[in-house]
Amino acid sequence: MDKVLGIDIGGTSIKAGMFSTEGQLEAAAKIPTGEIVSEADFALVTEGLKKLLEDNGATVADVVGVGLDVPGPVDDEGKVGMLANIELDPDGLQAALKRTFSRANLAFVNDANAAALGELWQGTAKDASSFVLVAIGTGVGGGVVTDGKIVSGAFGAGGEIGHITVNREETASCGCGRQGCLEQYASASGIVRVYKQECKARGVEPVKLDGPTDTLSIFNACRAGDEAAQAAISTMCDYLGYALAQISVIMDPQMYLIGGGVAGGFKLFAEELRAAFRKYCLAPSVSTRILPASLGNDAAMYGSAFQAMQG
Amino acid sequence: MDKVLGIDIGGTSIKAGMFSTEGQLEAAAKIPTGEIVSEADFALVTEGLKKLLEDNGATVADVVGVGLDVPGPVDDEGKVGMLANIELDPDGLQAALKRTFSRANLAFVNDANAAALGELWQGTAKDASSFVLVAIGTGVGGGVVTDGKIVSGAFGAGGEIGHITVNREETASCGCGRQGCLEQYASASGIVRVYKQECKARGVEPVKLDGPTDTLSIFNACRAGDEAAQAAISTMCDYLGYALAQISVIMDPQMYLIGGGVAGGFKLFAEELRAAFRKYCLAPSVSTRILPASLGNDAAMYGSAFQAMQG
Numbered sequence: 001m002d003k004v005l006g007i008d009i010g011g012t013s014i015k016a017g018m019f020s021t022e023g024q025l026e027a028a029a030k031i032p033t034g035e036i037v038s039e040a041d042f043a044l045v046t047e048g049l050k051k052l053l054e055d056n057g058a059t060v061a062d063v064v065g066v067g068l069d070v071p072g073p074v075d076d077e078g079k080v081g082m083l084a085n086i087e088l089d090p091d092g093l094q095a096a097l098k099r100t101f102s103r104a105n106l107a108f109v110n111d112a113n114a115a116a117l118g119e120l121w122q123g124t125a126k127d128a129s130s131f132v133l134v135a136i137g138t139g140v141g142g143g144v145v146t147d148g149k150i151v152s153g154a155f156g157a158g159g160e161i162g163h164i165t166v167n168r169e170e171t172a173s174c175g176c177g178r179q180g181c182l183e184q185y186a187s188a189s190g191i192v193r194v195y196k197q198e199c200k201a202r203g204v205e206p207v208k209l210d211g212p213t214d215t216l217s218i219f220n221a222c223r224a225g226d227e228a229a230q231a232a233i234s235t236m237c238d239y240l241g242y243a244l245a246q247i248s249v250i251m252d253p254q255m256y257l258i259g260g261g262v263a264g265g266f267k268l269f270a271e272e273l274r275a276a277f278r279k280y281c282l283a284p285s286v287s288t289r290i291l292p293a294s295l296g297n298d299a300a301m302y303g304s305a306f307q308a309m310q311g
Numbered sequence: 312m313d314k315v316l317g318i319d320i321g322g323t324s325i326k327a328g329m330f331s332t333e334g335q336l337e338a339a340a341k342i343p344t345g346e347i348v349s350e351a352d353f354a355l356v357t358e359g360l361k362k363l364l365e366d367n368g369a370t371v372a373d374v375v376g377v378g379l380d381v382p383g384p385v386d387d388e389g390k391v392g393m394l395a396n397i398e399l400d401p402d403g404l405q406a407a408l409k410r411t412f413s414r415a416n417l418a419f420v421n422d423a424n425a426a427a428l429g430e431l432w433q434g435t436a437k438d439a440s441s442f443v444l445v446a447i448g449t450g451v452g453g454g455v456v457t458d459g460k461i462v463s464g465a466f467g468a469g470g471e472i473g474h475i476t477v478n479r480e481e482t483a484s485c486g487c488g489r490q491g492c493l494e495q496y497a498s499a500s501g502i503v504r505v506y507k508q509e510c511k512a513r514g515v516e517p518v519k520l521d522g523p524t525d526t527l528s529i530f531n532a533c534r535a536g537d538e539a540a541q542a543a544i545s546t547m548c549d550y551l552g553y554a555l556a557q558i559s560v561i562m563d564p565q566m567y568l569i570g571g572g573v574a575g576g577f578k579l580f581a582e583e584l585r586a587a588f589r590k591y592c593l594a595p596s597v598s599t600r601i602l603p604a605s606l607g608n609d610a611a612m613y614g615s616a617f618q619a620m621q622g
Contacts, residue, residue, distance in 0.1 A: 073595060076440060076458075081595070129387060130465055144561060146462050147387075153563025154441055155595040160560040163593050165553070168479065176593055242476070249471040250558055251455060252464025282474050282487055284384060284392070284466040 003058050004065040005049060005104075006118075006305030008111070009036070011086050014045065016052055017301040021064065021309065023122045025298070027056040035087030042096035050100070063101045065308030068093070069114035069300045073156025080108050081156045109307045111300050112159055113150045115293070116143020118302030119257055123295040130253040133293060134161060134240070136262035138213050139175070140183040140190075143303075146251060150307075162187065164246055166239040185239040188213035188262055194235050198228035219265040233269050241276025248285040259293030266292040314369050315376040316360060316415075317429075317616030319422070320347070322397050325356065327363055328612040332375065332620065334433045336609070338367040346398030353407035361411070374412045376619030379404070380425035380611045384467025391419050392467045420618040422611050423470055424461045426604070427454020429613030430568055434606040441564040444604060445472060445551070447573035449524050450486070451494040451501075454614075457562060461618075473498065475557055477550040496550040499524035499573055505546050509539035530576040544580050552587025559596040570604030577603040 001020070008015040017028040031048035035041060049066075053059055070088065073081035080090040094106055109117065116133035119125040125133075129148055135141040140162030144151040151158040162183035163176055170180035184190050192209060195218050199206045206228070207221045222229035244256055258266055258273075274290050281288070295302055312331070319326040328339040342359035346352060360377075364370055381399065384392035391401040405417055420428065427444035430436040436444075436456070444454040451473030455462040462469040473494035474487055481491035495501050503520060506529050510517045517539070518532045533540035555567055569577055569584075585601050592599070606613055 130462075142561075146457055147460055149458055151441075151457050151562050153559075153596075154565040155563055155599070157560060157563040157593055157595040160563070160593055163560045164557055165591070178591075178593070246475055246557055247561055248464075249468060249474045250453075250561055251462050252466055252468040252471070254465040280476070280489075282468055282471055282489070284468040285464075288466070 001058070001062060002064045003053065003062045004305040004308055005063060005067070006301040006303070006308070007066065007068045008114070008301045008304065009068055009070055009086065009088065014048070015301055016049055017298070017305060018052055018056055018058065019302070019305045023302070023306070025302070027052060028301070036093055037087055037089045039092075039096070042093050045093065046096055046100040060101055061103065063104045065107070065305065066097050066101055066104045067107045067109060067114070067304030067306065067308030069109050069111040069304045071111050074108050074110045074113070074152055075156040076152045076154060078108055105308050105311055107304075107307045107310070109150070109304055110152065110156070110159070112141030113143040113152060114303035114307065115259055115295075115299035116145055116159070116303060117150055117306045118295050118299035119259070119293050120145055120148070120303070121306040122302050123299060124257050124291050124293055125255065128254050130251065131255045131257060132159075132161070132244075132247055132251075132253050133257045133259055134244070136187060136258065136260040138188055140187045141260070144251065144253075146253070161243060161247065164243040166242050182239055182243045186236045186243075188215045191215050191218060191232050191236055191262070195228055195232035198231040202228055204228060213261075215262050215265065219268050222268065234272060237269050237272040237276045241273055242280045244277050244290070245280035245282070245285075248288060249282050252285055253288065255289040255291055257291055257293040259299060263292055312369070312373060313375045314364065314373045315616040315619055316374055316378070317612040317614070317619070318360075318377065318379045319425070319612045319615065320379055320381055320397065320399060325359070326612055327360055328609070328616060329363055329367055329369065330613070330616045334613070334617070336613070338363060339612070347404055348398055348400045350403075350407070353404050356404065357407055357411040371412055372414065374415045376418070376616065377408050377412055377415045378418045378420060378425070378615030378617065378619030380420050380422040380615045382422045385419050385421045385424070385463055386467040387463045387465060389419055416619050416622055418615070418618045418621070420461070420615055421463065421467070421470070423452030424454040424463060425614035425618065426570055426606075426610035427456055427470070427614060428461055428617045429606050429610035430570070430604050431456055431459070431614070432617040433613050434610060435568050435602050435604055436566065439565050441562065442566045442568060443470075443472070443555075443558055443562070443564050444568045444570055445555070446571040447498060447569065448571040449499055451498045452571070455562065455564075457564070472554060472558065475554040477554050493550055493554045497547045497554075499526045502526050502529060502543050502547055502573070506539055506543035509542040513539055515539060524572075526573050526576065530579050533579065545583060548580050548583040548587045552584055553591045555588050555601070556591035556593070556596075559599060560593050563596055564599065566600040566602055568602055568604040570610060574603055
C-alpha cells in the first residue's frame, strides 16, 4: 500500500507521520536529532523513518512521497532559503532521502505553509478553495492558500503576515528590523509585552508568568477580570482584525483559521476578533468566517505529507 | 481558424477584439451601446461581434471563447456581483452570446483583473508566475496573479488594493466609507486632491487643471519645478510603496506592474516609488521589480479573451 511521510523538523527532534494517500495518519514517531548536516545525521533520520515504517507493517518501497517542513523560507520552486533557527543542510538531507526512498517525490515546505496545507487536506479548511491560516505562537506566521495551492512567494516571503504593518506610529522595533508589525502585538510574546505595558500604565503588578510567551496565564487572568489582561487581548484582536481586513482587500479568502499555541484561547477572543475584522473590512468581505484550526501541533506534519503528493 | 473574442464593456460602448488563440490581436471594433439589459440590446452586441468577425474573414463558428470584463466584482466562480456604474444584465447577455456562439466558452472577469490577465498573456508579465497589476485611474484597482491565475476572491474583492489602509489617522472618507485607503492618495483624483491641499498649505494657486483627475497637468508642473506637485507625487509614491510592501508580506509576487492612466507618468515617479517600496518591505522581497504595464487601454480586452480560454 502506498504511504506518504510527513516530517516536521524542529531544533532538537523531528516528528514523522506515516499517512495513507487518502490522508489518514496511521502512525507517528519522534526521532531525536541535533543538527542535521552530516551523513551520520542524515542516516539517523532515514533509519528512524525506516523503523517507523517497519514497526507499522510498511517498507521504504511503499513510500511515494516525503514532505519536510522547515522553520524558514521556501520559495515557489521548493528551494529552501536561510534557516535562522536550526542547523540543517537541506540539499544533503534531500539526497540521502532520495537514496533511501527511490520511488518518493520529495518536497520542502515552510512550516506555517505546511500547517495551512494540513488544514486544507484534513482540517477545518477541507474543501475550501482559499483561506489564510494565522499561526500564532512565539511569532505570527501564516499560510496563504488560493485555488487550493499554497502561495510561497517569489522570494519565499508569502504568508509572512506577522509582518503586516498595523501601527505606523510604533517606535519599538520588530525582530525584522521594521516597526509596527502585527507580530509585535498579536504573537504570544507580543501579548505578554502589551500586557506588561498595560499593567505598568495601571500601576498594578502583572500576574505570575511562566516565561516570555505565557499567554495561558494572561487568558486566565482575563477570565478572572484582570483589566490589563483584557486590554492586551483587545489590542491583539484590534490589530489582528485590522491585518485580516488588509489581507481581504488583496486576496479575499473564504475564511481565516487561527492556529498555533495562542489558538487555545480562541473561544475567549473569537467574538472580539470577528467584530474587529467586520469593523475594518471592505463591505463585500464582511461575512468571511474566522474559525479555529483543528489539527493543532500535527497540522504541519499533515501538510508536509500533502505537499509531497502534489508532484 | 479558431478565434477568441475579448470584450471590454464600458458605459457607452463596448470595445471588442478578435484574437488568435496564440494571443495575436487581429482586429478590433468599438460598438456603441447604451444600457445592455433587453433582447434588443443583446442583439446590438451580438450583431456587432458578428460584423467584426465577418469583416475580418471569420465566422461565429470559429469562436471558441468569448470573455467579457465588467467594472465590478466577479467572484471565483465567475458570478458577476453588483455593478454600480453600468446598466448590464450579465445573465441575459450571457444567454444571448451562448445562442450566437454555440462553441464558445463564456467568461466574465473584473476589469482590473482582466487587465492583469492581459499583461500575463501578452504584456510585461508574460511568463511571470506571480505579479500584481496596480491600475491607477480615477480610482486604484488591482489584479493579483499567483501561480498564473487571477485571484478573484471568495466575495469578488480580490485585488481591491485601492482599499488597503495606508493612513489610520485619515479623517476624510474614501468612496468605500472607510478612511485612509490607498485610493485617497494614489488615484488620479487622490493626486489632484493632495496637490490642492499642498497648494493651499503653501498659499499658492494650483496650475490650471482640466477636471478632477487631470494628473497630466500635475506631472508637467512637477517637471517644471512646482513644489506642491512634487509633494503630491511624493505622497503618492510613499503610500503606494507602503501598500505594495504590505502586499509582499502576504503574496510576495515576482513583480508589480503599474498601469492605468496615471502610468503615463511612470518615468517621472518610478525611482521614488521603488525607493519607498524598498524602505517599507520585508528584507527577502527587496529586489521585487516595479515595472510599467505595456498594453495600455487594450489590456482588459486581451485579458478577457485569455480568461475565456481557461475553460
